[in-house]
Amino acid sequence: MIFQTPLVPATLVQRYKRFLFDAVLDDGSAITGFCPNTGSLRGLTTPGSRIWLSEHDSPTRKHRYMLELVSVGDTVVGINTGLPNRIAEVAIRIGQVGNLARYATLHREQKYGRNSRIDMLLSDQEMGLAYVEVKNVHFSRARGLAEFPDSPTARGAKHLEELGDMVEAGHRGIMLYLIQRDDCDRFRICGDLDPIYAKAFRRAVTRGVEAFALKCRVSPQQIAPDGLIAMDEPAFADL
Structure with missing residues (x-):
């Protein structure tokens, strides 16, 4: 499965309330996004982790960015349960x-x-x-x-x-x-x-x-x- 649009790199600040996360984009912008995984994400929510986000401009979406990937050491992990x-x-x-x-x-x-x-x-x-x-x-x-x-x-x-x-x-x-x-x-x-x-x-x-x-x-x-x-x-x- 190829991502149809390039993912946006960012740095994780925190994941909270199951569905939300805060991050800082590479240009310094602070954002809040949607986390498409209701599980604990044990071991994948360390502040400062490198992450990748999909970007959505639909007017019906509350959050523009959605968490897709998290870097753990040398490994990239997919967390989107919709895929x-x-x-x-x-x-x-x-x-x-x-x-x-x-x-x-x-x-x-x-x-x-x-x-x-x-x-x-x-x-x-x-x-x-x-x-x-x-x-x-x-x-x-x-x-x-x-x-x-x-x-x-x-x-x-x-x-x-x-x-x-x-x-x-x-x-x-x-x-x-x-x-x-x-x-x-x-x-x-x-x-x-x-x-x-x-x-x-x-x-x-x-x-x-x-x-x-x-x-x-x-x-x-x-x-x-x-x-x-x-x-x-x-x-x-x-x-």
Whole structure:
């Protein structure tokens, strides 16, 4: 996914109230912008961090700038949770996620489960239906290791249960963890920060839900899927 307009570099001052951040542009202008991520962004909100913003001039928008990328050491991390579905679709279509490219059709945001919407529904006359849930991953606290979640997520646990229901109904249920950083070569479920989600993940896998972790190449010019990485054994512990 190529950014259609050049991103604006800036320096982070603070992120607060989940949806807001203050920053200083390179010309010295102080701005307040919108943060498209309601999570904790653990490890990604250090004052003084180099960041990149998309700029929007729509009169209906309250804030002109939106946070897209954060620099952590030598790594650029994507934090916009509105992008993973688009990136995941590209990865599926070019054959980076198992055999999902073989399905005839792909539809986004389809109703299913208990008043939920699945990120992608794949269908094929011979292969049947595959329900694909995508989660954005940006958290890393050990070299080379991406983790999810970075804070408790009851909604995430609910999605795992619903995927299991789809498997028991005779379909495929697929959990795709999309890692918006390129410094990780393995992934695991972060059970110490959210043991309930970890338990839900273990239950989902025993019910037949498939899990994949896909990393990306991230730069201020584009975010591109870069293939599957290993799921650490702790992700499947005690199954």
